[in-house]
């Protein structure tokens with residue numbers, strides 16, 4: 546059983562099925578989490594605005610040269 550770090554609600558996911566980089570979302574508070582590590586399990590809230598975390602921009606570069 547995995548609890549939501551935000552509201553302690555059962556996230557209804559199996560810890561054994563989680564892998565690093567997986568995304569889980571809490572049905573109760575609506576927060577999305579990213580699995581940072583699985584042992585121990587560490588979840589990081591993913592916010593919509595990425596002011597703090599600079600995500601790698603996957604620019605679809607259509608270099609037509």
Ligand SMILES: [Zn+2]
Nearest residue numbers: 549552571574
């Ligand atoms: Zn929650």
